[in-house]
Amino acid sequence: MTSPRLPRRGLLAAGPVVLGLGALAACTDGGSSSSSDAGGAQGGTLTIFSTSEDMSFDPATSQSLAITSLGLTARRLTAWKTSADAPTELIPDLATDTGTPSDDGRTWTFTLQDGLTFEDGTAITAATVKYGLERSFAKELTGGLTYHKVLLEGGEDYEGPFSGKHLDSIEAKDETTLVFHLNRPYGAFGWIASTPAFAPVPEDSGEPESYATKPVASGPYRVASYKAGSQVVLERNEKWDSSTDQARTGGPDSIEFALAQDSSVVAQSLIADRSDAQDAFLASFVPAAQLVQAQNDPKVGDRLVTSGPGALEYLAMNTQSEALKDVKVRTAIQYAVDKEAYRTAKGGEISGDYATTLITPGIEGREEYSLYGDAPAGDAEKAKSLLAEAGVKDLSLRLVITEDDTAAAEAIQQGLARAGITVTIQPLDENAYTSEVPAGDGSGYDLVLGSWQPDVPSPDANLTPLFDSSQIGGGNYNLARYSNPEVDKALLDASSTVDADEAAAKWAAVDKQILQDSPLVPLIYSKNSFLHGSGVKDFVIGEFPAYPNYLTVTLG
Amino acid sequence: MMTTSDALPAEAAASLDERPARRWVGRAFLRPLPLAAAVVVLVSVLAALFAPQLAAFSGNDPFTYHADALGPDTAPAGALGGVSGDHWFGVEPGTGRDLFSLVVYGARVSLLVGLASTLLATVIGVVLGIVAGAVGGVVEKLVDFATDVTLGFPFLIFAIALSALFPLEAPRALLLTLVIGMFGWPSIARVVAAETRVIVRQPYVVASRVMGARFGHVFRHQVLPNVASTVIVFSCISLPGRIAAEATLSFLGVGMLPPTPSWGRSIGDAINWLLVDPAFLLFPAAALFLVTFSFTILGDTLRDALDPRGGRP
Numbered sequence: 001m002t003s004p005r006l007p008r009r010g011l012l013a014a015g016p017v018v019l020g021l022g023a024l025a026a027c028t029d030g031g032s033s034s035s036s037d038a039g040g041a042q043g044g045t046l047t048i049f050s051t052s053e054d055m056s057f058d059p060a061t062s063q064s065l066a067i068t069s070l071g072l073t074a075r076r077l078t079a080w081k082t083s084a085d086a087p088t089e090l091i092p093d094l095a096t097d098t099g100t101p102s103d104d105g106r107t108w109t110f111t112l113q114d115g116l117t118f119e120d121g122t123a124i125t126a127a128t129v130k131y132g133l134e135r136s137f138a139k140e141l142t143g144g145l146t147y148h149k150v151l152l153e154g155g156e157d158y159e160g161p162f163s164g165k166h167l168d169s170i171e172a173k174d175e176t177t178l179v180f181h182l183n184r185p186y187g188a189f190g191w192i193a194s195t196p197a198f199a200p201v202p203e204d205s206g207e208p209e210s211y212a213t214k215p216v217a218s219g220p221y222r223v224a225s226y227k228a229g230s231q232v233v234l235e236r237n238e239k240w241d242s243s244t245d246q247a248r249t250g251g252p253d254s255i256e257f258a259l260a261q262d263s264s265v266v267a268q269s270l271i272a273d274r275s276d277a278q279d280a281f282l283a284s285f286v287p288a289a290q291l292v293q294a295q296n297d298p299k300v301g302d303r304l305v306t307s308g309p310g311a312l313e314y315l316a317m318n319t320q321s322e323a324l325k326d327v328k329v330r331t332a333i334q335y336a337v338d339k340e341a342y343r344t345a346k347g348g349e350i351s352g353d354y355a356t357t358l359i360t361p362g363i364e365g366r367e368e369y370s371l372y373g374d375a376p377a378g379d380a381e382k383a384k385s386l387l388a389e390a391g392v393k394d395l396s397l398r399l400v401i402t403e404d405d406t407a408a409a410e411a412i413q414q415g416l417a418r419a420g421i422t423v424t425i426q427p428l429d430e431n432a433y434t435s436e437v438p439a440g441d442g443s444g445y446d447l448v449l450g451s452w453q454p455d456v457p458s459p460d461a462n463l464t465p466l467f468d469s470s471q472i473g474g475g476n477y478n479l480a481r482y483s484n485p486e487v488d489k490a491l492l493d494a495s496s497t498v499d500a501d502e503a504a505a506k507w508a509a510v511d512k513q514i515l516q517d518s519p520l521v522p523l524i525y526s527k528n529s530f531l532h533g534s535g536v537k538d539f540v541i542g543e544f545p546a547y548p549n550y551l552t553v554t555l556g
Numbered sequence: 557m558m559t560t561s562d563a564l565p566a567e568a569a570a571s572l573d574e575r576p577a578r579r580w581v582g583r584a585f586l587r588p589l590p591l592a593a594a595v596v597v598l599v600s601v602l603a604a605l606f607a608p609q610l611a612a613f614s615g616n617d618p619f620t621y622h623a624d625a626l627g628p629d630t631a632p633a634g635a636l637g638g639v640s641g642d643h644w645f646g647v648e649p650g651t652g653r654d655l656f657s658l659v660v661y662g663a664r665v666s667l668l669v670g671l672a673s674t675l676l677a678t679v680i681g682v683v684l685g686i687v688a689g690a691v692g693g694v695v696e697k698l699v700d701f702a703t704d705v706t707l708g709f710p711f712l713i714f715a716i717a718l719s720a721l722f723p724l725e726a727p728r729a730l731l732l733t734l735v736i737g738m739f740g741w742p743s744i745a746r747v748v749a750a751e752t753r754v755i756v757r758q759p760y761v762v763a764s765r766v767m768g769a770r771f772g773h774v775f776r777h778q779v780l781p782n783v784a785s786t787v788i789v790f791s792c793i794s795l796p797g798r799i800a801a802e803a804t805l806s807f808l809g810v811g812m813l814p815p816t817p818s819w820g821r822s823i824g825d826a827i828n829w830l831l832v833d834p835a836f837l838l839f840p841a842a843a844l845f846l847v848t849f850s851f852t853i854l855g856d857t858l859r860d861a862l863d864p865r866g867g868r869p
Contacts, residue, residue, distance in 0.1 A: 288828075289649070289832060292631045292832045296832070340621075341651065344621070344630050350629070377623075396725075403809065406814065407651070409814075413814065413815055414619060417619065424813070425813065425814055426724050
């Protein structure tokens with residue numbers, strides 16, 4: 001269901017759509033042989049099955065993780081090195097290092113490698129990175145990640161480069177030196193520089209709207225053809241030089257995104273390892289029924305890859321909806337929800353651990369706590385008495401989901417029914433969901449199922465996108481439409497704290513502070529399961545994020 | 557339908573002459589297949605009427621999740637989808653809901669929507685058919701045109717679109733009944749119109765018109781009784797198609813909404829689980845098949861019994 005998509009969004013993809021896309025990745029590109037640390041074989045065509053109908057290769061509108069689809073065509077200042085048994089490392093990508101802070105972390109300097117070029121042979125300069133970042137501020141291009149927008153000085157009033165104005169806090173000192181001036185100290189800016197907006201875009205890149213399907217590639221692949229709803233083909237970018245790139249191996253000669261696929265059907269093909277699915281993987285999670293099948297099928301074996309606990313799956317309560325304004329009612333829902341049924345609908349133990357906090361496991365600053373009881377199945381009696389205290393009778397709520405989330409939604413519906421709350425489920429297709437929920441005015445839903453994978457391994461990426469009042473509507477992910485000036489302040493304070501221990505304590509406190517207001521019910525920390533065909537090698541899910549690294553996949 | 561009470565003797569006689577004697581109808585159902593079909597239909601109607609009691613008798617309801625009946629991988633624990641003394645048909649994978657209760661409650665939706673939409677289609681079809689056949693001229697052309705349009709209309713696409721527009725909070729069964737009923741009348745209307753055209757030219761109808769009978773009188777006392785058997789047979793034969801139409805829409809996710817149990821939705825869910833838990837598909841699909849098949853048999857039997865031309869060899 002939706003959840004998978006949303007998390008991806010967070011990291012991987014810009015939108016649900018992107019998710020699918022996001023996954024592409026990696027192989028070494030170029031006719032040249034793979035780079036030094038590229039262990040995998042070269043050649044072949046990798047197919048990535050995506051449930052999305054559309055993908056965006058525009059860094060300004062993408063929320064793609066540094067290791068998924070957009071990373072195939074667009075390099076950023078920094079990149080991630082993932083491995084299955086070690087924490088994910090931040091490594092240089094276009095830059096020569098992961099950034100040098102000065103002025104207590106308010107100023108960050110990056111130096112680009114020499115001799116980098118786009119697919120058309122023009123040089124990748126500091127100015128093209130600056131232009132790419134400026135584009136992400138433009139009103140015409142929404143949906144991208146916003147971490148840098150709230151950090152860069154003057155970012156709040158800047159409206160993009162198309163009107164001829166530039167953002168002075170991004171300074172292109174010379175061809176290869178970039179200096180960023182932040183409005184506050186920020187220790188993790190090196191990670192922020194791995195988000196899509198830090199990809200270079202040439203100034204003469206044509207209409208901003210068409211860039212999503214006709215990007216100018218800096219990575220190992222370029223977009224050869226784009227057919228929305230059907231197929232996107234990437235082929236090698238001969239101008240990419242593997243020796244300058246530590247993050248990508250560029251294995252397959254070409255990569256095909258098969259769009260608008262049915263995940264159940266694809267999962268069946270992958271389980272059976274049919275010939276058309278051997279050099280392929282499914283970008284979205286394995287659906288619950290096929291997950292059972294894959295676990296019980298000896299042919300599948302290690303072709304089913306499950307991540308550690310990653311994204312937070314949650315039930316957001318629209319704090320602006322008439323029915324859910326009262327914190328007592330929202331607290332009652334905390335008790336009414338049946339997390340056990342939800343997890344079962346998601347595939348059981350393999351799909352995640354029960355969640356009680358907002359910061360996800362493995363992220364510095366997380367403190368385990370449980371505000372609303374420990375029973376995964378909830379406490380319907382407690383919920384009833386809270387509702388009675390609040391003087392609410394016959395509560396009827398609308399739960400909006402994407403179409404493939406029905407089973408999970410029914411599990412929520414059933415849990416709430418035990419406390420006398422009626423839930424009407426409204427399934428929407430992905431595009432309708434996006435315009436109604438993240439981009440809507442909030443009038444269309446009371447409850448919504450979501451999932452959030454932090455975009456960088458920092459509590460800031462857990463909490464700010466979901467709870468900061470600036471993230472309500474406009475395609476952003478404060479789906480609870482939660483607005484609390486004190487929380488906004490606490491988030492800002494914690495993210496500006498450079499000392500790690502001090503910051504961790506602040507994050508733990510704000511986590512609890514938010515959940516006391518009950519804007520959402522944490523359901524599970526999802527473990528994502530992915531299936532790939534027998535021809536796919538180096539399919540690795542690191543400790544963070546809970547997605548495979550597309551950039552290093554090869555075909556055996 | 558009522559031919560005797562207040563009809564003129566001549567008319568009553570006329571229509572009775574054309575119909576087989578009543579005992580034939582009863583006798584037709586005494587053969588094994590129709591008898592079995594009648595039993596299935598009877599059982600399903602009873603199941604639909606007493607679904608809550610039946611489910612409670614098995615100790616379940618179709619809404620409660622039973623996590624304990626599922627294995628760690630969320631497939632039902634035990635053979636045949638977890639069939640046991642507690643769960644007669646096993647449980648639904650991924651939720652642990654009792655499948656027997658789901659099937660029994662599912663009969664309610666199927667039969668309710670099937671019967672109600674058939675009734676609606678029949679009423680519309682008979683009225684339009686008789687009006688077209690009896691009045692003729694422009695009216696007949698109009699009805700013909702409406703019939704063609706409705707027949708040519710892409711039902712499934714329209715129904716899916718309409719489901720999306722219909723408010724979620726409104727009664728879903730009513731929507732399904734309306735949609736399926738509104739699309740079901742053309743075939744009945746055509747047959748009825750054709751029969752009516754013949755009937756209104758019969759001397760006794762002409763005579764009655766000459767004596768000043770109004771349209772309403774002719775409609776009720778002369779035409780309706782004569783098309784009654786055709787209409788009954790036609791409704792019976794089309795009923796299974798309508799039950800299937802409900803199941804189709806629910807299968808596609810635009811029919812009954814969760815948590816209301818529906819065979820079509822269960823079948824749709826079961827497709828995903830087919831290789832892991834075939835029993836989950838078996839029970840709702842068998843219920844749907846048995847009921848539609850039985851109604852078809854009953855319809856055929858009734859036609860054979862009532863239709864003097866299509867008699868059994």
